[in-house]
Amino acid sequence: MPASHPTSFSGPAERLHKLQCRTSNNTSNGSVPVYVMLPLDTVSMNGGGVNRGRAMNASLMALKRAGVEGVMVDVWWGLVEKEGPMKYNWEGYEELVKMVERNGLKMQMVMSFHQCGGNVGDSCSIPLPSWVHEEMSHNPDILYTDRSGRTNPEYISLGCDMLPVLKGRTPIQVYSDFMRNFRDRFSEYLGDVIVEIQVGLGPCGELRYPSYPESNGTWRFPGIGEFQCYDKYMKACLQASAIAVGQNEWGRGGPHDSGNYNQFPEDTGFFKREGTWNTDYGNFFLEWYSKNLLDHGDRILSSADTIFQGTGAKLSAKVAGIHWHYHTRSHAAELTAGYYNTRNKDGYVPIAQMLAKYGVVLNFTCMEMKDEQQPRHANCGPELLVRQVKAATKAARVELAGENALERYDESAFSQVMSTSRASDTIGLSAFTYLRMNKKLLDGENWRNFVGFVRSMSESGRRVSLPESDSTHSDLEVGL
Numbered sequence: 001m002p003a004s005h006p007t008s009f010s011g012p013a014e015r016l017h018k019l020q021c022r023t024s025n026n027t028s029n030g031s032v033p034v035y036v037m038l039p040l041d042t043v044s045m046n047g048g049g050v051n052r053g054r055a056m057n058a059s060l061m062a063l064k065r066a067g068v069e070g071v072m073v074d075v076w077w078g079l080v081e082k083e084g085p086m087k088y089n090w091e092g093y094e095e096l097v098k099m100v101e102r103n104g105l106k107m108q109m110v111m112s113f114h115q116c117g118g119n120v121g122d123s124c125s126i127p128l129p130s131w132v133h134e135e136m137s138h139n140p141d142i143l144y145t146d147r148s149g150r151t152n153p154e155y156i157s158l159g160c161d162m163l164p165v166l167k168g169r170t171p172i173q174v175y176s177d178f179m180r181n182f183r184d185r186f187s188e189y190l191g192d193v194i195v196e197i198q199v200g201l202g203p204c205g206e207l208r209y210p211s212y213p214e215s216n217g218t219w220r221f222p223g224i225g226e227f228q229c230y231d232k233y234m235k236a237c238l239q240a241s242a243i244a245v246g247q248n249e250w251g252r253g254g255p256h257d258s259g260n261y262n263q264f265p266e267d268t269g270f271f272k273r274e275g276t277w278n279t280d281y282g283n284f285f286l287e288w289y290s291k292n293l294l295d296h297g298d299r300i301l302s303s304a305d306t307i308f309q310g311t312g313a314k315l316s317a318k319v320a321g322i323h324w325h326y327h328t329r330s331h332a333a334e335l336t337a338g339y340y341n342t343r344n345k346d347g348y349v350p351i352a353q354m355l356a357k358y359g360v361v362l363n364f365t366c367m368e369m370k371d372e373q374q375p376r377h378a379n380c381g382p383e384l385l386v387r388q389v390k391a392a393t394k395a396a397r398v399e400l401a402g403e404n405a406l407e408r409y410d411e412s413a414f415s416q417v418m419s420t421s422r423a424s425d426t427i428g429l430s431a432f433t434y435l436r437m438n439k440k441l442l443d444g445e446n447w448r449n450f451v452g453f454v455r456s457m458s459e460s461g462r463r464v465s466l467p468e469s470d471s472t473h474s475d476l477e478v479g480l
Contacts, residue, residue, distance in 0.1 A: 036071050047079045060103040068105065088178070113178075114200055141159075144210050144228040146228055157233060175303070192312070220262055273328075325379050327384075417457075418456055
């Protein structure tokens with residue numbers, strides 16, 4: 001059993017120094033450790049155990065033999081604090097941690113303060129705790145709201161971060177209490193088995209607004225999405241900011257000409273080539289919208305940094321790979337999500353700089369995508385976007401890790417990940433987390449491709465091909 005780690009308190013600068021030392025040690029030989037995301041419903045809905053325990057253990061054995069470093073799992077707020085405020089049930093996760101430890105693997109554990117269901121790849125439904133839903137019914141303004149008044153139950157609005165709207169506690173206090181209780185319960189595993197804590201900062205765990213919700217067909221790819229700033233707390237903040245700059249009329253609401261979820265940039269007055277986004281008003285609004293998102297991330301990560309200092313576990317935060325309409329001037333889809341990234345402005349450097357304050361790893365998606373594979377009408381640019389984010393992390397001196405955005409099992413996707421993971425004139429990846437463990441991954445050809453990918457990543461990106469009939473356990477099949 002790993003030794004227990006006492007809690008100590010060192011400053012962000014010392015934490016960043018330790019992180020940079022670990023980064024240097026991990027990537028000095030060019031190898032990139034691979035983790036695998038476990039199923040969304042790994043822990044049972046009552047929180048009392050691991051679903052399909054025998055199959056999960058066999059899967060972990062297979063991953064270990066394939067050379068995988070570890071696994072990632074969502075620690076759902078909606079499961080752990082389900083029974084009431086500060087009533088935590090960690091039983092299922094404790095069983096999982098022990099199972100992972102027995103198989104000689106490491107863990108990335110995600111503090112998932114969002115609901116599961118309604119987004120790409122969501123195969124089950126895990127809502128926020130019922131006592132939180134009670135507060136939502138009494139006060140719908142604690143939810144993100146679009147211009148038409150539609151609310152989104154995925155995540156609590158950042159507009160009320162510092163207000164006691166959750167049974168007398170603020171959302172920041174609720175998240176902090178959750179993380180602190182997690183630390184105390186799993187202290188003996190932190191830094192040894194649990195090597196990374198990814199802190200959820202928004203819908204899908206990502207630092208962003210829920211600007212492109214798929215539930216009920218609200219949004220479809222490649223729509224531009226909508227701004228989410230119409231709850232009463234966000235509107236009051238916008239009004240105060242407009243008054244502060246002497247432009248009262250700018251605080252009456254978000255842009256009136258920004259279109260709807262499924263339009264394209266040129267269909268709107270705000271996002272078109274010479275649109276309102278590139279005016280004094282546009283700059284004011286986008287600065288306000290993106291700064292509120294950065295401040296939200298800063299508040300939670302500041303607390304997480306204090307809570308997990310001295311445990312030996314690194315912190316990470318996930319940033320969404322919003323690659324559609326990247327080849328337009330306004331980058332509309334990124335703007336509605338809260339990333340103020342346009343032809344004239346870099347929106348990822350400020351995010352990387354915020355993470356750098358606490359030595360937090362920037363975890364970025366869409367590492368498997370190629371521009372040529374995207375529909376032409378969507379103006380996608382995943383490869384350029386990844387390069388921009390790599391440059392931003394280099395400038396801010398933060399560690400970069402990656403994920404694939406969609407479930408892919410083909411060699412083309414694996415080759416693209418290997419290409420983007422290599423250190424170049426910018427920065428390589430310190431780790432890669434593969435989406436996701438399921439029966440498809442363990443099927444013959446898919447499994448062979450995956451094992452070859454893992455070995456290639458461990459050998460500095462040098463392509464390793466496996467024979468059709470392999471005797472080194474790469475063909476190991478596990479029934480789920």
